[in-house]
Amino acid sequence: MHKNWVVILFLIFFTAFLLLPGLSKSSLWDRDETFYAEVSREMLATKNYIIPRFNEIDFLEKPPFAYWIMAGSFRLFGVGEFSARFPSALFGIGTVLLTFFLGTFLFDRRTGIFSSLILSTSLFFLIAGKSAITDIYLLFFFTGSLLFFFLGSKRKYCYLVSYGLTGLAVLTKGPIGFLLPAAIIFLYLLFNKELRQIKDIHLPAGILLFFLVVSPWYLAIMKTTGGKFFSEFICRQHLYRFFHPMQGHYGPFYYYIPVLIFGFFPWSVFLPAAVWVKSEERREKSRAYFFLIIWMAAVFLFFSVSKTKLPHYILPLFPPSCILIGKFWSKEKKPFLKLSLFFFLGISILFFLSSVSLFWLKPDFTSPFITKGVADQRSDGVFAFSLLTINFALLVGGGLLSLSFLRRKRLKRVFISLVAIIFFFISFFSLSVVPEVNKLRAIPSLAKMAAKGSPEDLVLSFRWFEPSLVFYSRHRVQRVNSLSELEKSLKTERKIFCFIQEEDYREIKDKINLTLLAKKEGLSENKGRISLLLLTN
Structure with a gap:
């Protein structure tokens, strides 16, 4: 037991050193982070914890x-990048510990330690754990x-914990938080010919606990918004999203194969060898292997269909x-260790x-940017993308080092070198690369200028919109799509801030009575290079 506590403390500190540094080194990224943080x-x-709202509209x-x-974190630490991302890091650390316990329970403590270190140094996991997203x-x-379901075979109360956690998953992401775990458990029991075990998993009490967790908010939101919640949340965001591509997020059936290869890097290269298990080993731990394979297959196939x-859908x-x-x-x-390396x-x-090819394929990312009216920043992306190349x-270098250890048959050092290189990679990326790339972004610095005004100011966005405008301006942003709408909005005594792209401004500048307050050429996550202007009256 003492050894377990030593391992747990090590995993907490190791994962914290990976996830916590650099949380405030960049502005929130469009669009997911800024959506969730602004809500x-x-x-x-507003102290309204029932109806999520974005830009003062039901979301x-x-x-x-x-x-x-996230709102609780804002209350503790103030509204900002660190407080938006800090809970994600805590949940990431918690997931690493759960993986340690699950690996230990299914196999042994050695496997649990390896498993948790592998998760804590996986690329997409690190990105999710350092981002203000729900995944x-x-x-x-x-x-x-799923861990507590498996523990239920030893301690019956663990089944109830499993139901409660499933309810919280549904409060986090919707029905998928129940459907996928339930499908995995059902398929595991079905193919293992243990469906009779259902009578032992406290189903009536578990269902009651599940609804006690889920029902208060779902009943409150349905009562408050009526059919609007059902049509938007259930029909559009779940049923329609499953059967139709939304917001340009589509791909072929094999979409998640390259996502898994690169997103689960560096450990994805060992997955085929890990799945390929000799028959005698499979018989020895057949239930554990079977459970894990069903879990992987269910998640992969569901999101592939x-x-x-x-990309982040397959994190589970x-x-x-x-x-x-x-x-x-x-x-x-x-x-196949050598082949995997x-x-x-x-x-x-x-x-x-x-990363090297960016200098030729995306020369607009590294050519000079013009900035007026905001704090001085680096004029181009050469330095930022040079750091990315070094990273x-x-x-x-880590790949060559691991192969040299393998040649000398020092297998422990091979694993340690892989963990160490990802540790240094993500640390350098978070503390050096990301801050430099962030300096090239166009929106946050201009939006913060609007935040310095009065709460009564009118903030407009002409012919384009990103959620970071709302979060960083701390105002409701009125979207204006035509010159006539803009002229109508300008008929006010209020102070006006208007965000507009330079090409649109050239088209209408002689028809409006607004002056240039600031200009920022830079990068936008969704539009590439842009030239953004902030106008005022």
Whole structure:
């Protein structure tokens, strides 16, 4: 037991050193981070914790749990980047611990340690754990619900904990928080010929607990918004999203294969060898292997069939993948290890060459930017993208180092070198690369200028919109799509701030009575290079 506490404390500090540094080093990114942070800010400001609102309009795309947590963080630390992202880091640390416990329970403590270290150094997990998005919350509850279901065979009360965590998953992401864990459990019992076990999992009490967790908010929101909630949240955001691509997020059935290869990097290169298990090993731990394979397959197939696709949707298959790879590394014989390390080196070289190619493929990212009226910043992206290239060179060096250890048959050092190189990679990326790239972004610095005005000021956005305008201006942003609408909005005695792209301003500047306050050429996450102007009366 003492050894477990030592491991737990080590994992907490190790993961914290990966996730916490750099949380405030960049502005929130469009569009997910700024959407969720602004909803949480408005929730805190209005004290309305039932109806999520964005830009003072009902925002019914997601349930409220993540907003509640983020609003609580804002209350403790103030509204800002760190407080928006800090809860994600905590839930990330929690998920690493859950993976340790699950790997230990299914196999042994050695596997649990390897599994948790693998998860804490996986690329998409690190991105999610350092971002103000809901997926890391879902990952925690998803993993916890399945862990406690398995623990229920030893301690019956764990089944009730599993039901409660499933309810919190539904409060975080909607019905998917219940449907996927339930499908995994059902398929596991079905193929294991243990459906009779359902009578032992406290189903009536569990269902009651589940509804006690879920019902208060869902009943309150349906009573408050009526059919609007059902049509937007259930019909559009779940049913329609599953059967039709939304907001340009689509892809072929095999979409998640490259996503898994690059998003689960560097450990994805070991996944085929980890899944390939000799028959005698499979028989020895058949229930554990079977459970993990079903978990992975259910998540992968569900989101592959779905018409709307986003890379972070498959985060819930990371814990079972990590445990399988953790078991692979805990064994004395590791088949295909050399081949896997060559794949690691190849992908690292691909990352490196891709970063180098940006200087030729995206010259507009590195050419000079013009800034007027805001604080001086670097004039181009050469320095930022040079740092990115150096960062990927670290991966190439790590691949060569791990192969040299393998050649000398020092397998423990191979694993340690992989963990260490990702630790240094993400630290350098968070503390050096991201801040420099952030300096090139056009929107936050201009939006903060509007925030310095009065709450009564009128803030407009002409012919384009990003949610960061709302979060950083601290105002409701009125979207204006035509010159006639703009002229109508200008008939006011209030102070006006108007965000407009330079090409649109050239078209209408002789027809409006607004003066240029500031100009920022830079990058936008969704539009590439833009020239953004802030006008005022």
